[in-house]
Amino acid sequence: MKKAAEKTALHPRNRHRGRYDFAALIDSHPPLAAWVQVNQYGDESIDFANPAAVRMLNQALLQHFYQIENWSIPDGFLCPPVPGRADYLHHLADLLAADHHGVIPRDLNLLDIGCGANCIYPLIGYREYGWRFTGSEIDPHAMKAANAVIQANPGLSRAIRLRRQKDPQAIFSGIMHKNELYHASLCNPPFHASAAEARQGTERKLRNLQLDTRAPLNFGGQHNELWCEGGETGFISRMIAESVTFARQCLWFTSLVSRKENLPALRRALETAGAREVRIVEMAQGQKQSRFIAWSFYEPAVRARILAG
Numbered sequence: 001m002k003k004a005a006e007k008t009a010l011h012p013r014n015r016h017r018g019r020y021d022f023a024a025l026i027d028s029h030p031p032l033a034a035w036v037q038v039n040q041y042g043d044e045s046i047d048f049a050n051p052a053a054v055r056m057l058n059q060a061l062l063q064h065f066y067q068i069e070n071w072s073i074p075d076g077f078l079c080p081p082v083p084g085r086a087d088y089l090h091h092l093a094d095l096l097a098a099d100h101h102g103v104i105p106r107d108l109n110l111l112d113i114g115c116g117a118n119c120i121y122p123l124i125g126y127r128e129y130g131w132r133f134t135g136s137e138i139d140p141h142a143m144k145a146a147n148a149v150i151q152a153n154p155g156l157s158r159a160i161r162l163r164r165q166k167d168p169q170a171i172f173s174g175i176m177h178k179n180e181l182y183h184a185s186l187c188n189p190p191f192h193a194s195a196a197e198a199r200q201g202t203e204r205k206l207r208n209l210q211l212d213t214r215a216p217l218n219f220g221g222q223h224n225e226l227w228c229e230g231g232e233t234g235f236i237s238r239m240i241a242e243s244v245t246f247a248r249q250c251l252w253f254t255s256l257v258s259r260k261e262n263l264p265a266l267r268r269a270l271e272t273a274g275a276r277e278v279r280i281v282e283m284a285q286g287q288k289q290s291r292f293i294a295w296s297f298y299e300p301a302v303r304a305r306i307l308a309g
């Protein structure tokens with residue numbers, strides 16, 4: 001097992017910058033104790049190759065830091081690395097604060113495209129900033145699981161609602177209703193272009209973790225979660241093209257972009273779409289560099305007026 005990477009490059013407000021404090025996590029979520037062991041470096045850790053252990057760690061993190069008492073995902077669904085997911089939300093908060101005199105606005109509506117079974121962005125975004133979320137999802141099983149989490153935690157159903165996307169090629173239509181205004185949309189898109197490519201990606205991840213490539217992927221992932229037609233660029237390009245129709249209904253459209261080589265094509269698509277502003281927000285998690293792309297059809301002064309209420 002590899003030594004845990006330092007996480008100092010995480011956003012300054014990220015609650016996961018230090019090493020995991022297993023004693024504190026076990027205090028909040030006692031069942032984690034059975035999964036913690038001392039690794040070859042003499043540090044307390046869990047077996048990151050074991051999906052059940054990773055799921056248990058996530059339950060403890062969500063309980064300890066975000067007061068999510070009941071969180072679970074069905075077997076085989078994507079088990080998100082919580083620190084990285086939180087980072088996107090903190091950087092997004094900064095983007096919105098820039099239009100709001102540097103103060104993070106609280107009374108906001110956000111749209112999470114493809115919230116998954118784990119519903120991770122709405123959960124963290126609501127607990128960190130009090131934002132309301134609409135989550136969209138094409139997979140009925142994922143949606144059922146996400147809804148179960150919302151129902152199982154008092155107060156969440158007032159802040160998070162889910163809408164089923166019936167057309168896998170569509171992003172906003174059927175989800176953003178007429179007259180609704182969102183302050184930002186966010187998305188962790190399926191990034192592979194085919195099932196075979198997804199499998200290769202899984203094997204690469206396991207090799208990097210120095211694990212058996214025949215092992216089940218610890219972070220899981222159903223086919224909808226991992227791949228779609230055209231891969232990441234295809235998905236985000238569809239999102240860009242569709243955002244033109246919804247240009248006045250969202251102040252900032254954003255999406256993670258896992259491969260920086262995809263950025264030039266996305267920039268071209270945004271130029272064609274007539275986006276007024278485009279930002280690339282770099283994020284780093286340990287060794288891994290990631291980023292999100294953000295675009296707006298609004299002038300900054302108008303965004304500021306809307307955010308001011």
Ligand SMILES: C[S@@+](CC[C@H](N)C(=O)[O-])C[C@H]1O[C@@H](n2cnc3c(N)ncnc32)[C@H](O)[C@@H]1O
Pocket residue numbers: 078080085113114115116117118119120121136137138139142165167168169170171188189190191224225226228
């Ligand atoms: C990479 S997963 C992200 C899940 C979760 N947001 C996370 O970060 O762990 C992508 C999700 O998008 C969903 N999805 C794929 N196409 C979609 C579409 N057109 N509209 C909404 N969701 C979609 C998939 O079913 C999957 O749950």
